[in-house]
Amino acid sequence: MTDKKSRLKNGMAIFKRTLHGSIVPVVLLIAWEALTRSGFINPQILPAPSQVLLKWIAYLKPLEPYDPANMSYLAWLFSGELPHDALASIIRVVGGFAIGAGLALPLGLLMGGSARFYQLMNPLVQLLRPIPPIAYIPLAILWFGLGNPPAFFLISLGAFFPVLMNTISGVRTVDEIYIRAARNLGARGATLFLRIILPAATPHILTGLRVGIGVAFIVVIVAEMIAVNNGLGFRILEAREFMWSDKIIAGMITIGLLGLAIDTGMDRINRYLLRWHRGMDQ
Amino acid sequence: MNDLSSPQLQIEGVSKVFGSEGTEVVALKDINLSITAGEFVCLLGPSGCGKSTLLNAIAGFSLPTCGRIVANGAEVAVPGPDRAMVFQEYALFPWMTVAANISFGLEIKKIPKAEIVEKVQTLLEKLQLREFSDRFPKDLSGGMRQRVAIARALALDSPILLMDEPFGALDALTRRSLQEELLRIWMEFKKTIVFVTHSIEESIYLADRIVVMTFRPGTIKQVVPIDLSRPRDVASNCFITIQKQLSQMVMEEQMRFQKDEVEHLRA
Numbered sequence: 085m086t087d088k089k090s091r092l093k094n095g096m097a098i099f100k101r102t103l104h105g106s107i108v109p110v111v112l113l114i115a116w117e118a119l120t121r122s123g124f125i126n127p128q129i130l131p132a133p134s135q136v137l138l139k140w141i142a143y144l145k146p147l148e149p150y151d152p153a154n155m156s157y158l159a160w161l162f163s164g165e166l167p168h169d170a171l172a173s174i175i176r177v178v179g180g181f182a183i184g185a186g187l188a189l190p191l192g193l194l195m196g197g198s199a200r201f202y203q204l205m206n207p208l209v210q211l212l213r214p215i216p217p218i219a220y221i222p223l224a225i226l227w228f229g230l231g232n233p234p235a236f237f238l239i240s241l242g243a244f245f246p247v248l249m250n251t252i253s254g255v256r257t258v259d260e261i262y263i264r265a266a267r268n269l270g271a272r273g274a275t276l277f278l279r280i281i282l283p284a285a286t287p288h289i290l291t292g293l294r295v296g297i298g299v300a301f302i303v304v305i306v307a308e309m310i311a312v313n314n315g316l317g318f319r320i321l322e323a324r325e326f327m328w329s330d331k332i333i334a335g336m337i338t339i340g341l342l343g344l345a346i347d348t349g350m351d352r353i354n355r356y357l358l359r360w361h362r363g364m365d366q
Numbered sequence: 367m368n369d370l371s372s373p374q375l376q377i378e379g380v381s382k383v384f385g386s387e388g389t390e391v392v393a394l395k396d397i398n399l400s401i402t403a404g405e406f407v408c409l410l411g412p413s414g415c416g417k418s419t420l421l422n423a424i425a426g427f428s429l430p431t432c433g434r435i436v437a438n439g440a441e442v443a444v445p446g447p448d449r450a451m452v453f454q455e456y457a458l459f460p461w462m463t464v465a466a467n468i469s470f471g472l473e474i475k476k477i478p479k480a481e482i483v484e485k486v487q488t489l490l491e492k493l494q495l496r497e498f499s500d501r502f503p504k505d506l507s508g509g510m511r512q513r514v515a516i517a518r519a520l521a522l523d524s525p526i527l528l529m530d531e532p533f534g535a536l537d538a539l540t541r542r543s544l545q546e547e548l549l550r551i552w553m554e555f556k557k558t559i560v561f562v563t564h565s566i567e568e569s570i571y572l573a574d575r576i577v578v579m580t581f582r583p584g585t586i587k588q589v590v591p592i593d594l595s596r597p598r599d600v601a602s603n604c605f606i607t608i609q610k611q612l613s614q615m616v617m618e619e620q621m622r623f624q625k626d627e628v629e630h631l632r633a
Binding site: 261262264265266267268269270271275279280283284286359360361362 | 425427444445446447449450451453455457458459460461462470471474475502503504518522
């Protein structure tokens with residue numbers, strides 16, 4: 085078969101799959117649109133999807149007309165309310181995640197690598213771990229006031245435990261045979277840890293990072309609803325006060341898209357870092 | 367260095383007891399064995415005869431309860447690259463490419479980079495792995511993986527090569543071709559090889575001397591020298607005669623192993 089032909093065939097297969105997968109969403113959207121347009125559902129409670137889309141576009145668009153004297157075109161393009169909110173939320177997620185994971189990773193490696201340190205720290209970890217990060221909100225506000233500091237604190241806390249627990253178990257469950265082989269080849273101490281134990285534990289660690297950023301993303305929305313006055317979480321709560329259900333849904337869709345983007349990004353990183361792993365074929 | 371008058375590997379009164387008081391299992395009991403430089407020795411016996419335990423003791427993974435092992439003139443205390451090991455499960459590092467697996471031991475030895483590259487190339491060539499240099503172990507067949515493991519062990523230039531049922535998981539054809547390759551390598555590099563197997567045929571095909579071990583406690587039942595010239599013909603009369611003789615010896619131990627298993631279930 086020629087290359088062109090096979091590519092065409094491949095393209096057709098993808099097209100068919102996409103078509104097949106979009107049946108349910110499309111039917112649902114049509115039903116939803118029909119139900120609200122016919123007056124069966126109060127649009128204040130559940131606006132039509134078309135109305136949500138229009139709101140989403142308005143939310144996305146710059147607030148003022150383009151003025152070259154004021155700012156660059158690109159800056160203007162992203163001057164709308166939605167880009168601002170999304171960026172604020174992303175910065176919080178990434179920053180909080182970096183702090184939480186940055187602390188959890190070395191601690192997890194230490195706890196996984198040293199039985200004595202594990203015994204020392206594990207009771208405390210087990211005691212704190214079941215407390216949901218959201219339960220820290222009152223304390224966070226008491227300690228850090230309002231604004232970004234409590235948000236960063238809560239988000240890093242949310243990312244901390246998944247990364248910690250997975251790193252510990254990753255290090256502790258490294259197959260003994262790799263350690264034996266490495267010691268036989270003369271590896272000891274830091275070399276053994278960095279070149280054998282750490283890479284052998286990466287599948288677990290990456291799982292932890294992925295769960296961690298997922299939790300961070302949940303916590304950022306909650307933190308913004310309570311402690312901050314911008315970001316996607318703040319915006320949908322604000323919209324509720326004005327009964328703007330279309331804006332609430334537009335915000336929720338944005339949150340969903342952002343979460344999907346983060347997860348896809350993590351998946352890409354996973355696939356690259358674990359290209360040696362058996363489960364990563366295809 | 368390979369002084370023929372003194373043995374390369376000396377096992378003196380080695381015993382190994384596992385478990386604590388009351389539930390002790392004597393895995394090895396008073397093993398004495400002297401292996402000269404360049405010798406190919408097979409440890410043969412059924413499961414539970416302590417052959418792998420003995421190999422692990424030589425490797426330094428699990429030291430004897432009493433007795434001592436002297437390898438290359440020094441008493442064994444820790445694992446080290448002077449006793450390179452090839453494992454049954456290959457034990458390749460899956461996150462390293464074939465070339466990186468082979469060069470790992472050399473990097474630890476702090477050998478200059480250019481020298482490592484050259485050495486790895488030679489070994490890849492020798493074991494017909496050149497095309498696989500940048501592949502990860504997951505992409506290789508069992509036979510290819512074991513070639514990489516052998517190359518990784520050879521890279522260390524250790525005088526002793528310890529092999530723990532290295533071909534046990536391979537199909538018969540791959541197994542035979544790797545056996546031949548191993549013999550070629552053994553002659554070319556003049557290694558002292560201690561090879562654990564439960565295959566009687568494999569041990570006769572490979573070894574200068576076969577050490578038949580008894581089932582629990584593991585002792586040396588008999589040491590059988592194989593004087594057949596190489597390459598050995600597995601269908602020759604001599605080969606078959608030795609095979610019968612060994613088979614009887616090993617089966618006695620196998621029966622004891624099975625009896626023990628039944629008793630264990632009843633208890």
